[in-house]
Amino acid sequence: xxxxxxxxxxxxxxxxxxxxxxxxxxxxxxxxxxxxxxxxxxxxxxxxxxxxxxxxxxxxxxxxxxxxxxxxxxxxxxxxxxxxxxxxxxxxxxxxxxxxxxxxxxxxxxxxxxxxxxxxxxxxxxxxxxxxxxxxxxxxxxxxxxxxxxxxxxxxxxxxxxxxxxxxxxxxxxxxxxxxxxxxxxxxxxxxxxxxxxxxxxxxxxxxxxxxxxxxxxxxxxxxxxxxxxxxxxxxxxxxxxxxxxxxxxxxxxxxxxxxxxxxxxxxxxxxxxxxxxxxxxxxxxxxxxxxxxxxxxxxxxxxxxxxxxxxxxxxxxxxxxxxxxxxxxxxxxxxxxxxxxxx
Ligand SMILES: *[C@@H]1O[C@H](CO)[C@@H](O)[C@H](O)[C@H]1NC(C)=O
Numbered sequence: 001x002x003x004x005x006x007x008x009x010x011x012x013x014x015x016x017x018x019x020x021x022x023x024x025x026x027x028x029x030x031x032x033x034x035x036x037x038x039x040x041x042x043x044x045x046x047x048x049x050x051x052x053x054x055x056x057x058x059x060x061x062x063x064x065x066x067x068x069x070x071x072x073x074x075x076x077x078x079x080x081x082x083x084x085x086x087x088x089x090x091x092x093x094x095x096x097x098x099x100x101x102x103x104x105x106x107x108x109x110x111x112x113x114x115x116x117x118x119x120x121x122x123x124x125x126x127x128x129x130x131x132x133x134x135x136x137x138x139x140x141x142x143x144x145x146x147x148x149x150x151x152x153x154x155x156x157x158x159x160x161x162x163x164x165x166x167x168x169x170x171x172x173x174x175x176x177x178x179x180x181x182x183x184x185x186x187x188x189x190x191x192x193x194x195x196x197x198x199x200x201x202x203x204x205x206x207x208x209x210x211x212x213x214x215x216x217x218x219x220x221x222x223x224x225x226x227x228x229x230x231x232x233x234x235x236x237x238x239x240x241x242x243x244x245x246x247x248x249x250x251x252x253x254x255x256x257x258x259x260x261x262x263x264x265x266x267x268x269x270x271x272x273x274x275x276x277x278x279x280x281x282x283x284x285x286x287x288x289x290x291x292x293x294x295x296x297x298x299x300x301x302x303x304x305x306x307x308x309x310x311x312x313x314x315x316x317x318x319x320x321x322x323x324x325x326x327x328x329x330x331x332x333x334x335x336x337x338x339x340x341x342x343x344x
Contacts, residue, residue, distance in 0.1 A: 020301040024325070025068055027335040032057035034329030036128070037314040040087040041065075041325075049316070051327055052094065053335060054082030060096055062108075063335070065325075076104045076115045084128035088140060089317075095142075097121070097129055103144060105158070119160060122147040125176050131157075132182040132191055141207075143180045143193055152177050152195055154207055164210045166193065168203065172215075175199045178223050179237075182207070183230050192253075196223025196237055202247065204255055216255035218245040225270045229277050229294065234258065236280060238268025244282065246297060261297050263290070267309070274315045274324065279340070281326055283310035289328045291340060301340070308332035 032055040041049035049065040060074040060082055077098030084097040092109035101122065104115040123145030132141040139156065146153035146165050150172075154163040168174045175198025182193050190208035197203065200219035203212055219239040228235035233249040244261040267285025273294055274281070280292045289303040289310055308331035316325040326338040 020303055021338070021340075023303075023305055023336040024323075024339045025337050026305075027051070027053075027063050027068060027337065028333070029070055030055050030059075030061055030333050030335065032059070032333060033308075033311065033331040034333065034335055035081060035083045035311050036085050037312050037327045037329045037335065038085045038087060039314055039316040039325070039327065040089070041316050051314075051335070051337075052085045052087065053329055054085045054096060054098075056081045058082055058098060058100075060085055060094075065337070072108075072111075072113055074106060074113055076106070076118075077102060083126055086129075086131060088131065088133065095129070095131065097144075103129060103142075117158065119144075119155075121145065123176070125178065127177050127179060130180040130182040130193070132184060141182055141191055143182050143195075145177050145180075149176055150174055150197075152180060152193065152205075154182075154193070164207060166195070166205045166207070166210060166212075168197075168212065168215075173199060174201055174203065174215075175222070179226050181226060181228050181235075183228060186230065194226060194228055194235060196226045198222045200239060202226060202235075202237055202255060204249065204253060206253075213253045214249075214255040216247055216257065218247060218257055218260075219243075224268055225283075227271050227273045227280075229273050231277060236271050236273065238271050238282060240267050240285075242266040244268065244271070244297075259297065261292070269310060270312045272313045272315055274326075275318045276324075279315075281313040281315070281328075283313045283328060285309045287330070287332075289313055289326070289336075289338075291326075303328070303336070303338060303340075305336045306330040306332050306334065 036054040038052045051063040058077040058079040062072040064071040078100045080100035082098045086095045094106040097103045103119040105117040107116045127145040129144040152166040179196040193205040201217045204214045221239040226237040246258045265286035270283035280294045282290045287306045291300040312329045328336045
């Protein structure tokens with residue numbers, strides 16, 4: 001009789017050796033590199049689950065995940081690369097940000113497909129905006145790269161009233177903001193902002209006080225993407241380097257590195273933590289999507305489907321019964337849809 005221990009390790013070897021499943025399906029037809037993805041599966045029962053994608057050609061595609069086809073194509077960025085799309089749940093409102101230095105607001109109710117408002121941006125970088133939905137009806141907070149090279153601007157929306165400009169003190173040399181994440185601590189106090197910068201640091205800002213609470217130098221290269229699990233007060237960031245950095249916030253709102261994870265190849269374009277806090281996905285320049293257990297950063301799978309750099313990863317929003325989906329968008333113009341570890 002082999003010992004239980006030996007049987008277990010044999011089993012885990014077997015599991016490791018199994019190739020990961022192929023994509024559930026692939027969305028083709030964006031006809032341009034896919035820069036950004038956002039699911040909207042939570043809307044009314046009669047509306048199909050949707051996936052929004054923004055492309056290098058400047059178009060936004062609205063994919064119906066039941067028919068696996070494009071329902072609507074939105075053209076509002078003058079042919080300039082769209083690098084952020086986001087749905088404001090329950091409001092039929094879509095936000096898109098493009099290299100035409102415009103942030104467009106679309107009302108998609110009743111089949112409409114023209115922007116209803118827009119905001120001029122001053123930053124020429126690729127820093128995506130971030131939104132925080134406020135308790136009060138229809139109001140939300142928006143963070144976008146600001147006028148000054150190292151600034152982040154926070155606005156009250158939809159009124160477009162400026163709330164504040166966040167700028168590291170003179171001499172901080174943080175460079176341009178590269179990625180933003182607005183969030184509200186569970187304690188119920190005011191909004192905070194995590195921003196990744198060109199110099200490789202992550203800064204935590206108190207938006208109400210316009211004050212830097214903490215700064216962590218976690219990368220040697222610009223921070224390409226970050227995501228934050230506010231329940232565990234733990235976040236993750238990636239850069240062009242060969243390493244993922246996991247950091248946490250202590251009770252004094254000080255950022256600390258928890259661990260760094262060495263990767264096989266350099267270059268992380270995007271990171272996403274699944275809303276249930278169980279899985280982390282990374283989008284690799286090496287054409288691969290990697291999955292990790294979020295708690296221990298245990299490598300779970302390498303999804304090897306794309307034939308060019310993966311630019312973005314997104315998880316479906318929770319709340320709708322059924323499968324949890326992961327989408328990856330690539331320079332190869334395809335969007336892969338995966339059903340992974342829905343049972344865990
Ligand atoms: C942020 O500033 C507000 C206003 O001063 C304060 O009430 C809140 O406690 C601060 N939050 C943190 C995390 O420091």
